[in-house]
Amino acid sequence: MDGRVMRAIVYDQHGQAGQVLRLSEQPPPAPSAGQVRVRVLSRPVHPGDLAGVEGFPGAPRQRFAAPRTPGLEGMGVVETVGEDVRDLRSGQRVAFFPVPGAWGEFVTAPAELVVPVPEGVSDETAALMLVNPLTLLTLLRAVEDAQHGQAGPVVQTAAGSSVGKLVIAAALKHGIPLVNLVRSATGAQTLRQRFPDLPTVSTADANWRAQVRDATGGRGAQVVLDAVGGSLTGELAGLLGDGGTLITYGQLGSGSTPLESLALAPRGLTVRGVSITRWLTRTPAERTEDVAFAARLAATTPDLFEVAADYDLADFAKAVDHVRRPGKSGTVLLTSPAS
Numbered sequence: 452m453d454g455r456v457m458r459a460i461v462y463d464q465h466g467q468a469g470q471v472l473r474l475s476e477q478p479p480p481a482p483s484a485g486q487v488r489v490r491v492l493s494r495p496v497h498p499g500d501l502a503g504v505e506g507f508p509g510a511p512r513q514r515f516a517a518p519r520t521p522g523l524e525g526m527g528v529v530e531t532v533g534e535d536v537r538d539l540r541s542g543q544r545v546a547f548f549p550v551p552g553a554w555g556e557f558v559t560a561p562a563e564l565v566v567p568v569p570e571g572v573s574d575e576t577a578a579l580m581l582v583n584p585l586t587l588l589t590l591l592r593a594v595e596d597a598q599h600g601q602a603g604p605v606v607q608t609a610a611g612s613s614v615g616k617l618v619i620a621a622a623l624k625h626g627i628p629l630v631n632l633v634r635s636a637t638g639a640q641t642l643r644q645r646f647p648d649l650p651t652v653s654t655a656d657a658n659w660r661a662q663v664r665d666a667t668g669g670r671g672a673q674v675v676l677d678a679v680g681g682s683l684t685g686e687l688a689g690l691l692g693d694g695g696t697l698i699t700y701g702q703l704g705s706g707s708t709p710l711e712s713l714a715l716a717p718r719g720l721t722v723r724g725v726s727i728t729r730w731l732t733r734t735p736a737e738r739t740e741d742v743a744f745a746a747r748l749a750a751t752t753p754d755l756f757e758v759a760a761d762y763d764l765a766d767f768a769k770a771v772d773h774v775r776r777p778g779k780s781g782t783v784l785l786t787s788p789a790s
């Protein structure tokens with residue numbers, strides 16, 4: 452593009468994000484037919500982005516033929532519109548997902564994955580407008596599938612996370628009997644203050660299992676929504692009533708739990724993994740509805756799109772460090788200038 456260069460965060464191999472990520476300069480990508488080029492102003496650093504850099508557990512760690520740029524979500528301004536694009540125009544404020552390379556100053560994106568930002572929605576909220584609400588929808592659908600028409604208690608781990616707070620808001624709206632699990636007394640206190648109508652239990656309490664059992668009416672949970680996994684998985688299966696479902700959607704924890712230790716067969720338990728990486732398998736009409744939900748949520752409840760901090764792209768190492776900081780509230784953003 453006219454000899455211009457853009458900044459991008461790249462990595463050449465899987466490994467600890469703090470060690471393998473580096474700042475690079477490269478030509479901005481050019482849009483093909485049906486695509487737009489977006490000057491990205493802000494993009495989140497999701498825990499999933501870091502997991503992708505590090506290599507998912509069980510998958511082989513690779514060195515790549517060409518550097519990769521993390522990030523699938525962000526917001527910015529349409530700079531160039533490719534042939535055959537009818538509904539987007541240069542200068543328009545947009546959000547996008549899933550578009551690889553969001554941690555660069557420009558992305559090219561198929562027009563159908565680019566969404567106009569509703570008026571009144573800030574750049575910060577717009578940068579977070581898609582992934583977490585679409586994750587919420589994915590989780591709610593998985594809960595509904597697991598309930599077979601008979602709603603029972605739902606327990607969620609990492610309840611103070613950005614996704615966890617969306618789940619809480621949905622539970623309050625739809626009357627889902629939700630029990631929140633967090634890992635510290637401080638985290639529990641913060642969540643109880645903000646959402647006093649739902650029980651919150653800290654796994655730091657010696658009797659946390661009994662507290663959860665009480666909060667689920669002594670029957671055990673019908674569903675556990677889990678973003679922690681690892682060595683906690685066995686405990687979580689123990690919180691389920693017979694016939695219950697463990698829905699796993701994240702891997703914040705460490706360690707592992709052998710499948711055989713979960714007594715799946717005798718207790719009739721189900722373990723199900725869900726991910727928005729499969730969101731593109733929904734029909735275009737379904738995706739349009741999902742995106743409209745996300746845009747509405749961003750416009751009406753911006754407090755559910757909390758930002759922990761903004762860092763310039765060049766300060767990516769500090770941003771990565773902040774994502775991992777215990778007690779962080781909200782999502783860390785990486786920003787780049789408008790010109």
Ligand SMILES: NC(=O)c1ccc[n+]([C@@H]2O[C@H](COP(=O)([O-])OP(=O)(O)OC[C@H]3O[C@@H](n4cnc5c(N)ncnc54)[C@H](OP(=O)(O)O)[C@@H]3O)[C@@H](O)[C@H]2O)c1
Nearest residue numbers: 499586609611612613614678700701703704726727777778
């Ligand atoms: N499957 C999907 O498609 C999908 C999509 C989006 C997100 N996710 C997953 O959803 C989870 C939450 O994402 P987010 O962006 O909402 O996170 P976030 O806002 O960065 O919050 C992370 C939360 O996790 C808690 N946490 C971190 N490590 C933990 C551990 N070892 N044990 C217990 N709690 C721990 C933190 O608690 P403290 O307050 O105590 O620090 C914090 O509340 C992540 O696992 C992410 O990968 C999955």
